[in-house]
Amino acid sequence: MAAQPLGPFDEPALSAPDGPSSVAAPDSTLNPSANSTSGNSTPDSAPNSAPNSATLQPLPRLLLAPTSTSAGSVLDPTLQPPIDGYQLDTGDRLQVEIFDVPEFSNRIYLVLVDGTISVPWIGSVRARGLTPQQLASALSQAYRPFVKTPIITVNVLTPRPVRIGVSGEVNRPGSYAIEVSNRDVAPNQLPLQWPDVTRAIVAAGGITPLADIRNIRLRRSDPSGTPQDQTLNLWQLLESGDLSQNILLRDGDMLMIPKASTFSSEEVSRVARASFAPETIGVNVVGEVKAPGLIKLPPNATLNQAVLAAGGFLRPRAVSSQVDLIRINPDGSATARRIPIDLQAGLNEETNPLLLNNDIVVINTNGVTRITDFLRVLLSPVDNLSNLRRLLAPSVPDFQ
Template sequence: MNKLFFNQSLTGLTAFAVALLGSSSPVVSAAIPVGGGSSMMLVGGGDLDKTAPSNFGQSQKIAQIGQRGELYILGPGDRVQVDIFNVPEYSGGNGQHRVLADGTLNLPLLPGPIFVQGLTLQQAARQISEQYRPFLTNPIVTLSLLEPRPINIAVAGEVNRPGSYSLTPVGLGNTGGGGAIQVPTLTRALQAAGGVTQSADIRNVQIRSATGAGGSFDLSRLSQQAALGEDIPVRDGDSIFVPPLTSLTPQQASQLAITSFSGDQTRPVNITVVGEVNRPGPYIVTRVDQTGGVLTVSRAIQTAGGLTGAADVQNVKVQRLTQTGIAQTINLNLLGLVRGTDLSQDVVLAPGDTIVVPTVARLDLDQAAEIANTSLAGDPTRPLNIAITGEVNRPGSYTVQRIDDKGGQLGLITVTRALQTAGGITQSADIRRIQVRRPTRQNTEQVINVDLWQLLQAGDLKQDIILGQNDTIVVPTSTNVNTAELAQLAVTSFAGDSTRPLNIAITGEVNRPGSYTMQRLDDEGGQLGVVTVTRALQTAGGITQTADIRRIQVRRPTREGTEQIIDVNLWQLLQAGDLNQDVILDQNDTIVVPTAEIVDLTETAQIGAANFSPAIIRVNVVGEVTKPGVVEVPPNTSLNQALLAAGGLNQLRAKTQEVELIRLNPNGTISRRTLELDFSQELNENNNPSLRPNDVIVVGRSRIAALSDTLSTVFSPVTNILGVFRVLQLFGF
């Protein structure tokens, strides 16, 4: 791009040297004081313009915008210094004049005013010299600008306050012409108009003079490369137009915001934040915070309460309307900002910007965890409103606090922490298919699948996702029960209160069927451990001898209103030590112990020794035994063993061939069996069966004992009378 340089300078001595060389034309010079205290001299006269050295810097830009190298066009209000060589009465203090409202100068000796409006200093100096020729010999005129008049310009396009402005040069020259005057430049004109907007195309700022000549200038070179040649002086009547960018990158937006001509950094900004933020809406935000930071996208998101868990941080948009009505969109990837790899994504905002945070189509759990631990995630102390349904002990809605009573932060709310708040999962929970349902700002629902089994087995922490405001956790019911997994679930941190009493029911072949409240703490507060099937059977008095321990069932109600059935094989526990069969029970479980269709007597001893069998059973042995009465024996004790426990048969009176077994059945009926007695027999159901609690063994009398008892009963009165006679005989009657 062409450059305009205003480095043309020539001292007054140069003009004198020209005169001494015998130039036939009048010599004139023009000087304007500029910043730094030096005068900018423009010399004219004769053919000097044609022979001027190249450092006068006439460039293509000058050709486009007019002879801007001459720097200044005179007009009403300018104060100038006229010096005529060797004519002191018309020079110095006597040579200071102001251009009148009609654009003329009234100079001594001349018959009338000289019209200088619209002329450059050089042109005006030449005209003054020509006017003095009739009165002076070869007049050498120097014209200097002492005090420029305010210049009127117009600024339009991408500036904060477009319109017309009057700019006054900074600093005033002295009577000697050496004072520093800073002529308004392009950037000063933009600052007067409130600075450029964030939509400005500063690479193509256009200036058009009052004569119609124009040019374009690249102020990005000024801000990035210190190319001062782009910041040209402006003239009276100039029109400046700042076009909008057709496309805007985050880098361009950030660079533009920190330039000196970008506007007032302290002015409050109206912005709008919509989409996946906690408090969407319009905001008035100061452009500079207390630490001196400018208003960026991240600060705006924080002002709006932070991002929700459904935010798509990789596709955030800043929508901007230019002063000319053109819509611009800046696409941002805030993930680069979060990771610290691309800070340019944190774009500086402009008045009227709208930040749009879209809803993510598919949540990346790793990214969600990254965002949740940043300042973009919102207030970490704000309570979280969530709902938990399905297989948890206390489903419902919860307000989860994120600070404790002393103001300390409790950390982020994750799925597992929320499950703990709801009393933990039930044993019917399918932790592989948990769902987090998240409402979006688009009135849709985002579903996030969570596999907590992966968390337990592989330590995959991303499965324990961080929750957002108004999330709902759904814990489904497991369709297939794996007893091995149930044992692991029961000891997890989200399995519920391990001290809470358990209400269960036990039916079938147990000695005391019914409902039970199983305590999980002892009297001193110590934990008793989890409640398993075997512990529950012990509480119910143990199994009976007819229990089928291979087909025990645990029936578990679910939150769906259905019943989950878990098959338990305690024989597998006894034989192979399969602890998975000793299922950990849950609230409101029912244990059903069925009756064995066939009792395998070879297994009775092993079953009777198990801890879920009763330690002793009580049977009654009556009749002709040594110690009749209640006998306490181990479970599955045989009939022969019970007789021996009662002291054995009374050999003088007992019927040794057979005994009678009376049994109260679970259905309320009574059965009576006569069994052949053979102490050499092993356990068998025919004549040496295993006994059950409350069985009654009746040992009858032998025939001789029965006859003796009958005779004794018949002759008992006679025996009594004879006894009376013997007593009377003793007293002498």
């Protein structure tokens, strides 16, 4: 029975121990005369009779198949790395072996920038866009003039970095190349570091306190190139450990983290402790505080926490009833708000809002202090002139 095509968010079963791999099986047995003398065969050594149709012998599954899921759900990413159907491209490290041909034992090939690999006897072979199974079949066809009914195995030893786009409520939105690490795993084990959603968010600097982690949108193209969206709920990951929401990513995936419309102090505190939240944010507190400057705060910090972390108001100079909050927008513009402050208030948008990385809190000077400072500046030139005259007095003649 023909295999059913997979949807763009399905995580198919793995077919090889160390990465994407496949074996191109022979039409019949190996030709014993193909390597009987020098180890290199010639086109004349090919069989005269027409070979049987080639058959593919799938490797045994290494993992249990997942249980059935409802429509729109995501298969368990810990059981289903997105390797089956993996398409080769520049940067993949491959192992290509031909059974019973010693010259090809443990040969490692790198997919070059033009999307090809260079193999002995054949030269350049296109690998870009092919699965390991398709490449094994192509190599099998190419080697038939030299080796009778070759059995060829293609393994991906080190997949290329996965390119992911991350936008929305993260500290550093943009495009990221995340490496797939399988260098430290034991033989016949799966790579343990295939990029997932939380790893991509961490690469983008972590979420902001304004992120809506219940409605993260993942956009992935299906085999025909049509983009399809799926909504992920990382709150379920925090609340109940639902790993199915932390889906494994594929090359070209895009993540969009929207802005939440409502906040609660309990949820903000829990999200700030998540592994995909930044450890700290930087807030500049300037003006009439005891220790102005850049303050490192937890990612769920509020306006009150920033003022207190800077030593509190510098009395009697400071205006302690309101502060200015300046925020740099993603487009480079800035917005300023004058916020009435209440150091006893809890988290709320009116008097004690959440802060973002690179926010600026300005503590203004009260009216009496401004008048005093103005008079000091106004009178300072007179003082300076008197000091100058006093310094120059010995050398200036007295005309009186």
